[in-house]
Amino acid sequence: MLDVGNVSVSYGMHRALSEVSIAVGQKEIVVILGANGAGKSTLLKSIAGMCEGSVAGRIALDGEDITTLEPHDIVDRGVAFVPEGRGIFGDLTVAENLLLGAYSQRARERQDANLSWIYSLFPKLTERRNQVARTMSGGEQQMVAIGRAMMADPKILMLDEPSLGLSPLLCKELFQSLAHISDAGMGVLLVEQNAKQSLAIADRGYLIENGEITGSGDAASLLNDPAVQAAYLGAG
Numbered sequence: 001m002l003d004v005g006n007v008s009v010s011y012g013m014h015r016a017l018s019e020v021s022i023a024v025g026q027k028e029i030v031v032i033l034g035a036n037g038a039g040k041s042t043l044l045k046s047i048a049g050m051c052e053g054s055v056a057g058r059i060a061l062d063g064e065d066i067t068t069l070e071p072h073d074i075v076d077r078g079v080a081f082v083p084e085g086r087g088i089f090g091d092l093t094v095a096e097n098l099l100l101g102a103y104s105q106r107a108r109e110r111q112d113a114n115l116s117w118i119y120s121l122f123p124k125l126t127e128r129r130n131q132v133a134r135t136m137s138g139g140e141q142q143m144v145a146i147g148r149a150m151m152a153d154p155k156i157l158m159l160d161e162p163s164l165g166l167s168p169l170l171c172k173e174l175f176q177s178l179a180h181i182s183d184a185g186m187g188v189l190l191v192e193q194n195a196k197q198s199l200a201i202a203d204r205g206y207l208i209e210n211g212e213i214t215g216s217g218d219a220a221s222l223l224n225d226p227a228v229q230a231a232y233l234g235a236g
């Protein structure tokens with residue numbers, strides 16, 4: 001469904017990504033693991049059309065080239081992005097934030113069904129639908145951000161470190177929600193520091209170091225890989 005082929009990104013003289021190729025299929029959860037500065041956010045931003053650097057290579061959704069489209073066109077085609085730091089509208093209510101996500105024609109047609117689905121997935125948001133978003137906890141705000149991206153009715157949902165700053169219990173709930181989202185047919189592309197919990201729900205993963213893909217495999221084999229354990233799972 002999503003195919004990233006030989007994507008390289010430079011910020012001026014600095015090459016942040018080199019010939020990166022990854023794929024995400026329908027119903028698949030794919031996790032990108034890498035140290036700080038490895039290029040993970042750059043990869044998601046390039047797919048979302050939001051990268052400030054120069055992007056080379058080909059990014060395609062269902063075979064259609066989306067590499068040079070504007071961010072809103074990429075959302076319209078079916079790729080939604082939850083950036084690190086969430087970026088929700090603090091002065092608007094939960095419900096208003098969610099509705100803002102449904103701005104394309106396709107998303108508006110499915111607005112009511114998607115809203116009910118999101119409220120069933122995150123019951124907390126139902127309780128708090130009229131609360132101003134900035135007064136919500138960090139975990140609740142993360143749910144709002146994910147819900148808003150889902151209101152765009154995407155085929156692929158991309159998330160940049162969604163578990164950052166969440167309590168262990170909220171992390172668990174978040175990853176369970178992502179598993180439900182992919183069961184419903186969406187592809188999920190996830191950048192995470194929390195390797196253990198993200199690999200537990202993922203189908204496949206890629207390792208990225210200094211802007212290059214240095215390993216990949218199904219989630220179970222990555223979890224059991226001694227090099228992955230040493231680098232990302234606190235073992236070794």
Ligand code: ATP
Binds near residue numbers: 036039052
């Ligand atoms: P982190 O986990 O710390 O967010 P990351 O793996 O997401 O790291 P990126 O944010 O993609 O890494 O950064 C990759 C490299 O590109 C870093 O060396 C970073 O300093 C550089 N970089 C990122 N954004 C820009 C920018 N807008 N201008 C210049 N350099 C940038």
